[in-house]
Amino acid sequence: MSVLYNLMDGFEGALTLMNLMWIIAGAVLGTLIGILPGLGNPAATLAILLPLTLRLPPATGLIMMAGIYHGAKFAGATTAILLNIPTETSSVVLCYDGHELAKQGRAGAAMGMSAISGFIASTIGVIGLTFAAPLAAKIAIDFGPPEFAMLMVFGLLLVVSMAGKSPIKGLISMLFGLLVACVGVDIFTGSERFTFGSINLYDGIEFLILTLGLFAISEVLINTGKKMKEAKPMDTPKRFRDYLPTWDDLRRSRLAILLGSIVGFFIGALPGGGSTIASFVSYALVKNTSKHPEKFGTGAIEGVAGPEAANNSESGGTMIPLLSLGLPGSASTTVMLAALLLYGIQPGPLLFTSHPEIVWPVIASLYLGTIVLLVLNLPMIPVWVQILRIPYWLLYPIILLLAVVGAYSVRGSIFDVWLLMGFSAFGYMMRRLEIPAAPMLMAFVLGPEAESSIRQSLMLSNNRLSIFIERPISAGIVAAILLLIAFAVYSRTKHRRRAMSAY
Amino acid sequence: MMKSKTLRPLALMSSIAFLAFSLVACDKQENAAIPNNVQMVVDTGPGGGSDLFAREIVKIAQQAHVLDQNWPVLSKPQGGGLAAMNFLNEHANDPNYISAFTSKWVSTGFTAGNKAATTVDKLTVIAMLADEQQLVAVPAKSPYNTFADFIADAKKHPGQLVQVGGAYQSVDNLAALQIQKNTGTSWKYLSFADGGPRITALLRGDAQMMIGAQNDFSEQVAAGQLKIIGVLSSDRNKKFPNVSTLIEQGVPMNGVPDELQFRGIAAPPGVKPETIAWYQNIFSKLVKSPEWEKYMAEEGDRTQYVTGDALKQKMSSYTTDIKQLVTLLKEKN
DSSP states (O other): OHHHHHHHHHHHHHOSHHHHHHHHHHHHHHHHHHHOGGGOOHHHHHHHHHHHHTTSOHHHHHHHHHHHHHHHHHHHHHHHHHHSOOOSGGGTTHHHHHHHHHHTTOHHHHHHHHHHHHHHHHHHHHHHHHHHHHHHHHHHHHOOHHHHHHHHHHHHHHHHHTSOSOHHHHHHHHHHHHHHHHOEEOTTTOOEESOTTOGGGTTOOOHHHHHIIIIIIHHHHHHHTSOTTTSOOOOOOSSGGGGSOOHHHHHHHHHHHHHHHHHHHHHHHSTTOOHHHHHHHHHHHHHHHSSOGGGTTSOOTHHHHHHHHHHHHHHHHHHHIIIIISOOOSHHHHHHHHHHHHTTOOOSTTHHHHOHHHHHHHHHHHHHHHHHHHHHHHHHHHHHHGGGGSOHHHHHHHHHHHHHHHHHHHHTOHHHHHHHHHHHHHHHHHHHTTOOSHHHHHHHHHHHHHHHHHHHHHHHTTTOTTHHHHSHHHHHHHHHHHHHHHHHHHHHHHHHHHHHHHO | OHHHHHHHHHHHHHHHHHHHHHHHHOOOOOOOSSOSSOEEEESSOTTSHHHHHHHHHHHHHHHTTSOOSOOOEEEOOTTTTHHHHHHHHHTTTOTTEEEEEETHHHHHHHHOSOTTOOOGGGSEEEEEEEEEOEEEEEETTOSOSSHHHHHHHHHHSTTTOEEEESSTTSHHHHHHHHHHHHHTOOOEEEEOSSHHHHHHHHHHTSOSEEEEEHHHHHHHHHTTSEEEEEESSSSOOSSSTTSOBTTTTTOOOTTSOSSOSEEEEEEOTTOOHHHHHHHHHHHHHHTTSHHHHHHHHHHTEEEEEEOHHHHHHHHHHHHHHHHHHHHHHHHHO
């Protein structure tokens, strides 16, 4: 019960007027960053704000940073749903169903669902952080290269399975993603791969460049071929009630939210886990346990609820390795670690006992932050949906502008802007050939992690493949993969048989 | 009439794009000798080692009242120093860019396959600031109590033990390769891009040993999860005074530079002597401040303020050592 006392103390520390103000400031700023890719990713913004944060007391500074991190996640869904542009790796999955819903005039429902499931999930995540941190930290340590390798293989299998109508085209797209992911200097041998001697390519290609090219600009390009006057903006609902998900939506998504929250929390707790794989695994789980897997990809509300839940409960999970091991799990938490260090606080296994006056207010502020975000986001949905009403001749130049500025701002490199142009042309070509871009993006994110963990595992085992089934957690994931494949095959053949017998 | 209507959106689109490009191009160049708008270039992203070091320098210099401006930190992480060095080289003669560099830049210059890459000797090295002592850590329940124990076990199990670390050309791997050569042993080097998984690999037992800085380990040591079994430099570590150095343990260290990992300040090529003097004035005051002393103690670093001819001497002897180690690395591959 001492946890509850500590949490109460934490609320006492967090509930000052100044802290509340900074929570709201952080949430608003994070929301803006999530919506405008031109402002850069959350990690970069956190870094820019570091000097400002350091002028605040430690707990307040961290509270604001957590607000930004949370806010950007909450809002990352907005651009994916409305414009089909994922500005964060974790919102790629939302393009499958979220944008489809928007096309059907249900943008408000999709956004409302993402806000509500995000709220429930981040609350579950923070509760998990409060009570299960020591346990999750222990499991996180047991997660080594073979376990990660199998998790990533799992993820890549899902990429293919979700390709939509043509699995071959999905596979082609995925292979492009793996190829682009290879660019850079290999840390195992120091050899250069596909760098063409350019130092700009030594650290590989940035996610934002790829996503802005493949999704944002190529979308603009493909539409310039149409007559702009004839192309009508998407439908937007007329009544406020239509901006919210219906009771039926919520009922259908119950299980998806729960599954997503649990998956997101545990994957977030792994150092190096990340929200991308969390949102992706959750989508696949929700799809494969659904009674109507065929509806996914055509605008299923569960396809928004599940991954958004995972994405948001991950932020509770990701604080576990940071606060209890001193090991950051993502780019944003690395900056938070930097802030702690600059405050003169060394995070580590002793942080909870040595600096309770910082840890508990921060955890309490996460509870408050999710409430602030829900209150902030729900009434704003009708406003954001108005983006869909902007005529294309005005919307497209704005997208182009934001994309170029966004690409430049990631590393402050004009080379990246040229790279953006290249990927835009590539994305245009893919659209013309009807090759989906999402598998390429997913493979790009998962590929490097998959490659390095497979190589690390084989090095540890002297190239024996048995390492993947000798270790219990790894063997468990292998079993889960096989089970899921079997289940997917079974449910699909059953479905097909039923369809056949109906004739 | 119809035509101009379709052209209008196009014109708007292109004018906005033009505006974006011109905003990006607004990067003024001034070449006076006295810096007035300093930016610090680092080779890591936000939260990385050099990024933190640069931010600490600015913070401490402001606290100690030797600096009243704010120096923003500019991240050029590509290629572990190569992009940052190239950036400085492109801004030759510009007094407003300096870099918090590490000794890693010397080795990246040699391991890079790129012949056009800038190397440290092309830059103006202004000062060496600190030497970051390298320690050897093992899990707390490990049977090794000294690094000599580890070497003895490595002799019994050639090619079986695992050292965990970062990129393959990083200094901890270079030093380990030289020690393997000196002692006739061999072990594996497991690479992780991020720091977190390195420590968990030790805790999980996937790796038996890691070479790193004091702050990579101090919290885990305090929590009773790791222990320190050796120091790579000739002096003992102040925080762990009971841990003997590798030399004391009788491990042959010839070929391994004593200051394996140091940090310093470099400027673009061709900056004027007045510029160098201006910076040295700030840094010489900085390293004497009590705030700096405190920071060095926390980090487990030694202040090593070296400038002028002594610096040239140090850089060239370090470069010779590293050249040798890189040859060793290439032989192994």
